[in-house]
Amino acid sequence: xxxxxxxxxxxxxxxxxxxxxxxxxxxxxxxxxxxxxxxxxxxxxxxxxxxxxxxxxxxxxxxxxxxxxxxxxxxxxxxxxxxxxxxxxxxxxxxxxxxxxxxxxxxxxxxxxxxxxxxxxxxxxxxxxxxxxxxxxxxxxxxxxxxxxxxxxxxxxxxxxxxxxxxxxxxxxxxxxxxxxxxxxxxxxxxxxxxxxxxxxxxxxxxxxxxxxxxxxxxxxxxxxxxxxxxxxxxxxxxxxxxxxxxxxxxxxxxxxxxxxxxxxxxxxxxxxxxxxx
Numbered sequence: 001x002x003x004x005x006x007x008x009x010x011x012x013x014x015x016x017x018x019x020x021x022x023x024x025x026x027x028x029x030x031x032x033x034x035x036x037x038x039x040x041x042x043x044x045x046x047x048x049x050x051x052x053x054x055x056x057x058x059x060x061x062x063x064x065x066x067x068x069x070x071x072x073x074x075x076x077x078x079x080x081x082x083x084x085x086x087x088x089x090x091x092x093x094x095x096x097x098x099x100x101x102x103x104x105x106x107x108x109x110x111x112x113x114x115x116x117x118x119x120x121x122x123x124x125x126x127x128x129x130x131x132x133x134x135x136x137x138x139x140x141x142x143x144x145x146x147x148x149x150x151x152x153x154x155x156x157x158x159x160x161x162x163x164x165x166x167x168x169x170x171x172x173x174x175x176x177x178x179x180x181x182x183x184x185x186x187x188x189x190x191x192x193x194x195x196x197x198x199x200x201x202x203x204x205x206x207x208x209x210x211x212x213x214x215x216x217x218x219x220x221x222x223x224x225x226x227x228x229x230x231x232x233x234x235x236x237x238x239x240x241x242x243x244x245x246x247x248x249x250x251x252x253x254x255x256x257x258x259x260x261x262x263x264x265x266x267x268x269x270x271x272x273x274x275x276x277x278x
Contacts, residue, residue: 029184029234030132030166030182030183030184031182031183031184031227031231031234031244031247032166032169032178032179032181032182033179033180033181033182033220033223033224033246033247033250034178034179034180034250035172035177035178035179035180035203035205035206036205036206036208036251037204037205038178038179038205041250041251041252049272050239050240050241051239051267051269051272052106052230052237052238052239052244052245052248052267052269053237053238053239053240054106054236054237055235055236055237055238056235056236057231057232057233057234057235057236058232058233058236059106059107059108059229059230059231059232059236059237060108060151060153060194060228060229060232061107061108061109061151062109062151063095063108063109063114063151063152063153063225063228063229064114064115064117064149064151064152064153065091065114065115065116065117065152065153065155065221065225066115066117066118066119066142066152066153066154066155067084067087067088067091067116067117067118067119067155067157068118068119068121068138068139068142068154068155068156068157069081069084069087069118069119069120069121069157070121070124070125070138070156070157070158070159071121071122071123071124071125071158071159071162072122072123072124072159073159073160074120074121074122074157074159075120075122076120076122077119077120077122080118080120083213083214083217084118084120084157086214087118087157087214087217087218087221088116088118089116090116090214090217090218090221090261091114091115091116091221091225092115092116093261094114094221094222094225094261095114095115096114097258097277098276098277098278099222099258099263099266099276099277100114100225100226101277101278102226102245102266102268102275102276102277102278103226103229103230103245103266104278105268105269105270105278106230106237106245106269107230108229108230114225119142119146121138121141124159124162125158125159125162128161128162128163128173129162129163129165129170129174130158130162130163130164130165130197130199131165131166132164132165132166132184132197135156135164135195135197136186136193136195138156139154139156139193139195140188140193142154143188143191143193148188148189148191148193150191150192152194153183153194153195153196153224153225153228153229153232154193154194154195154196155195155196155198155221155224155225156195156196156197156198157198157200157217158197158198158199158200159200160200160202161173161200161202162199162200163199163200163202164179164181164182164197164199166179166182171197171199171206172199172200172201172202172203172205172206173199173200173202173203177203177205180199180201180205180206180220181196181197181198181199181220181223181224182196182197182224183195183196183197183224183227183228184196184234185232185233185234192232192233194228194232194233196224196225196228198217198220198221198224200213201213201216201217201220206220208254208255208262211255211257211262214262215257215260215261215262216262217262218261218262218263219255219262219263219264222246222262222263222264223246223250223264224246226245226246226266227244227245227246227247230244230245231244231245245266245267246264246266246267248267248274249264249265249266249267249274250264251264253265253274256276258276263276
């Protein structure tokens with residue numbers, strides 16, 4: 001995702017050589033996945049010719065995913081909705097795919113121990129505009145009930161009719177569409193918690209032509225999971241402009257299907273370009 005530090009009012013720093021950055025009132029950094037019609041894509045693909053740089057931060061060698069489905073539309077833990085089941089099915093196979101193996105070159109393990117563990121929160125979010133604090137609150141609630149794992153990315157999926165908001169920016173359905181999803185990290189009880197916000201792809205800016213809702217969510221999952229594994233604390237693998245591996249190939253080349261699953265291309269240092277698989 002485009003390297004963005006979230007901030008009240010989204011005050012962009014004057015760093016034209018880098019990806020857009022804004023600063024959060026709490027000083028936290030989020031990495032946003034911009035929608036496909038965002039102005040940053042109008043000048044052409046973001047890949048360029050520059051490779052990712054290892055800035056020395058940690059990676060998640062053997063990543064796991066817990067999908068947290070928030071809202072009554074997702075069903076229940078004993079009977080998750082069809083959409084929730086499809087998403088967990090995606091994660092069940094993703095870690096063993098050649099699409100995931102594109103990040104092996106950045107130190108991520110192969111094969112991965114990525115899982116399809118999930119949790120359904122059957123009550124709806126308290127308001128239509130779901131803040132980052134709300135997202136973190138659901139991650140904390142899960143950790144308090146199930147324990148913490150340092151190799152897990154906690155991915156919070158929102159139902160249709162709700163949207164994510166960060167500062168003055170929002171996802172589909174919000175007043176200022178800027179992004180489709182994001183990932184970040186925060187401290188809790190001495191732990192470094194890695195997480196992502198996965199808003200419902202209810203608008204054209206976050207949908208690919210002819211794809212189902214599940215495939216658009218899988219696209220987000222591909223992007224966020226690989227970036228969270230290779231740059232969990234936003235201080236590991238990214239290029240000189242602040243773009244992470246999936247940012248550099250976001251929306252161009254065109255996202256693609258492999259069987260029923262939706263993916264996007266990934267930047268490969270070894271190939272100095274975007275690749276589907278390794």
